Amino acid sequence: MTDDLKERIATELAGVRRRSLTYTDADDNFLTCQHSPIMSPLVWDLAHVGNYEELWVLREVGGITPLRPEIDDLYDAFKTPRKDRPSLPILGPAEARRYISGVRGRVLDVLDAADLSAPDPLRRDGFVFGLVIQHEHQHDETMLATLQLSGESGLLPEVPHPPAPVVDAAAEVHVPAGPFLMGTDEHPWAYDNERPVHRVDLPAYWIDRYPVTNGRYLEFIESGGYGDPRWWTPEGWEWRMGTGAFAPLFWSRDSSGWLRTRFGRVEALPPAEPVQHVCWYEADAYARWAGRRLPTEAEWEKACGWDAGADRARRHPWGDAPPAAELANLAQRRAGPSPVGAFPAGVSPYGVEQMIGDVWEWTSSFFTGYPGFSSFPYREYSEVFFGRDYRVLRGGSWATHPTAIRTTFRNWDYPIRRQIFSGFRCARSASPGEA
Known part of the structure; x- marks a missing residue:
């Protein structure tokens, strides 16, 4: 061995x-x-x-x-x-x-x-x-x-994306109330902030089956979402006004419609792909506009990897097998997110798709240590970032290597950051009769 x-x-x-x-x-x-x-x-x-x-x-x-x-x-x-x-x-x-x-x-x-x-x-x-x-x-x-x-181009292979299947991009998945084990004590290379494993009991909730797409996000833009302070936190509105942002980073518009720039190439905006290059404030504003919210990282992790039938957490949504091309869009196989619904074999036990790869997903959670957290091997990897300055992202992106992602992996960044390959999905609390 x-x-x-x-x-x-x-x-x-x-x-x-x-x-x-x-x-x-x-x-x-x-x-x-x-x-x-x-x-x-x-x-x-x-x-x-x-x-x-x-x-x-x-x-x-x-x-x-x-x-x-x-x-x-x-x-x-x-x-x-x-x-x-x-x-x-x-x-x-x-x-x-x-x-x-x-x-x-x-x-x-x-x-x-x-x-x-x-x-x-x-x-x-x-x-x-x-x-x-x-x-x-x-x-x-x-x-x-x-x-x-x-704006550099030509450094990444242009491997075709899977065809965009016909799916309901707005579909939701119900996650029943109950406990699950969050974090890990088993993965030998897990970071300190993923440890220790601990029990979390969550009420029932709904979570998007897929990440929010460009097409769905465009509805928010064209309804005037960037000009309406109702959908923004005070800090988010201050950021929006200070930056003049009107769309995700690298988006533009001309007489032909909406465009995006990807590694120096200007292209028509693909509506079925997960939205990318949005900051936390933008993700949160969209969720409010849609009558939803961002999931907590506990909700995200349970929906991603908890197998209630087996009473255990999976290393990846589909199981413990390493990521393969038919399961997730990782490892720069493609120079961007794939259309939603493109990886049905990578579905989680609850029926949620594309939780690993494609885009990092913003959650509502601040970056803090788990109960019983202990720094290892040095405080500067995780502990010095704990607090209310950073929001947690989960799931990795198309640019993330499989070695550096799993259901328990935690990323974090300032809520203003958009240059990262970030997107999101929405959640909502279940009504009493839906538990």
Whole structure:
């Protein structure tokens, strides 16, 4: 088992690095340019993932003398705000590639010698390697968001989406009242914020079978939703007025109708795809307009993975099997969300679809720790973000790698963020007779 696990880890390390190098296969000026003040130069992300590997695998587990201690502060995300990174003496593209390659060679040596059955929680089940693999995949998704903001095209394969089936995009699913187990103590690479597993008892509710589509969101726009403060929280209305937003990010309109820009290409808006690039305020306003609300993250997780018949949680909506192409739109197989109803085989036990992949889904919940939470392996991964500044997103997007998503995975961001591949679905409380 240890040898099989080591082989799997080596394969995952190679795969994520190919992805990082693909997204940074551009000229030096493009890589060192800051395409948005809320994003890092791509070359910073590239060296940062190598520095993170050096800190956790080489130094913490391997006991190896630091290779480049003088750059630690440059690649510490808490010490260097994104807006300041272009002015720092960060590594250039060629030097960054040499650095991460040198780190990776030593990481494979540490992996070869590691005892993955050791009681040390960093080594046990290869946790530290899962930590750096997931971290790099998360930064690669951030790189894709930067590429979208830059208008860069041609970096992603244009694999056709499945045909758009005829479905009721407004369909709802009833989730009966009752308890379920939220979080996990079983997934060996789960982050601290997914732990510990705990019992949550929810009243009955309804949740959208599919994510809200472009077509449904367009109804909100054309009914004057962006101009009516009734649908917005005070903070949301302040954001709307301050930004002048009138539609999701990257949407535009001309004489032919509504358009969207995707990696530098202007296209007709596809009505059957999940809406993407909306912030929490926009999602919440739509839900209010529709007479609904955003689901709590507990409601989202129960609808996604709880199997009441088996009295257990599934790792994914369809079961514990890893994601496959017919189950979910993940891993950049396609450069955007697929039409709703395209993955019926990926349905959850309650009958909810496309909860994994396509778009990150905003929930109503603030990002906090679960009862009994304990930071591991460092406070800055989760704990320092707890509070009312961040809202939780669930489910991953088309750009998320399967290694970095599961029913219990928790993402979080500021409610103003739209550059991420974010969408949502709505929920509503059940009436007393519907429990």
